Amino acid sequence: MLEEAGVPAGVVNVLTTASSGEVSEPILADPRLRKLSFTGSTSVGSSLLEKAAGGVLRTSMELGGNAPFVVFDDASLDDAVDGAIAAKFRNIGQACTAANRFIVHSSVVEDFAARVTARVREMKVGRGTEDGVSIGPLIDANAVDKAAALVADAVKRGATLLTGGSRVDGPGTFFEPTVLTEVPADADLMREEIFGPVLAITTFDTEDEGVALANRTEYGLVSYVYTDSLARGQRMIETLETGMMGLNVGVVSNASAPFGGWKMSGLGREGGAEGVHEYLETKYTMTADPFSA
Structure with a gap:
């Protein structure tokens, strides 16, 4: 469906597995990885944050709630x-x-x-x-x-x-x-x-x-x-x-809004402009003199 929508083949990959660790461990160890997003329990999220530290990965964690x-x-x-x-x-x-x-x-x-x-x-x-x-x-x-x-x-x-x-x-x-x-x-x-x-x-x-x-x-x-x-x-x-x-509403989920929590409920945001920013890098450039024509 993503390819039909115009996303180039191979950009998005879905791997289903009965053992998430066997799939995630080699991906986390790959130096090409720059970003990790996870939705799940706080205990697993905390473990993934430890593993992500080795590669200084940017992370988004949507974890448990109460x-x-x-x-x-x-x-x-x-x-x-x-x-x-x-x-x-x-x-x-x-x-x-x-x-x-x-x-x-x-x-x-x-x-x-x-x-x-x-x-x-x-x-x-x-x-x-x-x-x-x-x-x-x-x-x-x-x-x-x-x-x-x-x-x-x-x-x-x-x-x-x-x-x-x-x-x-x-x-x-x-x-x-x-x-x-x-x-x-x-x-x-x-x-x-x-x-x-x-x-x-x-x-x-x-x-x-x-x-x-x-x-x-x-x-x-x-x-x-x-x-x-x-x-x-x-x-x-x-x-x-x-x-x-x-x-005064009982459902807050909205794809256009920044979804995420504080404290042990996670880091970063999914959805909205904020969710896109999680996958971007900021670069500041300063030049001493204006360029000549």
Whole structure:
């Protein structure tokens, strides 16, 4: 398709493999390589950065996330619930931009939790070939084990399970879409990227408290904020420690925008003019005298 679009043959190459290391190691060692871009886990990204140091490569790293979804007391709950469903369950929660921690003002948390729970209970789990399915399988058995462990830890620490929370019997790697509320700050769900269909709710009372909870993570890829106050929205843009933010929207991905994060969520940007600049070199030239005609 790229060749049909006019890209010369051989400029773009796609290598599929069951062992990424066997492919990447010789490429990283090749002196012709000048740039490395990676999308994946923070642990693998950190390892690749170490390997890239030998060749002083330019790097772009789109790594893990732990996205907060903050709902203030002045937000439209209809919009916030729609946004929450989109931000959490797109690709069954298996996305780096998936909302991980739902930080909801105490005055609206009961209503918010009831509404999202009603929506989640309507979700059908199954194979994509079946009619009406909205929750498909997780990527592998390890992902199911992780989701089950995170839910069990949260419940053990005092969280309330509103719906779901279990593996699905039968073949395949399915996990029920889940809603938890009253999730304590020390639960593993608050620290680890879920990568599954688990919506975890915690509460706050003041704006400063909400910001502190949102920023209490080593990651900084994306955040979501719902408020009807433009001034508060501007404050959130300035204070939330993420490379991207959705203000009253649940999906931020856009090919024309600079996609990337702060802190342990990565380096550089993909998309937009900034993404193109990642692959360019800057040269400054100064001449002492103007050229003669």
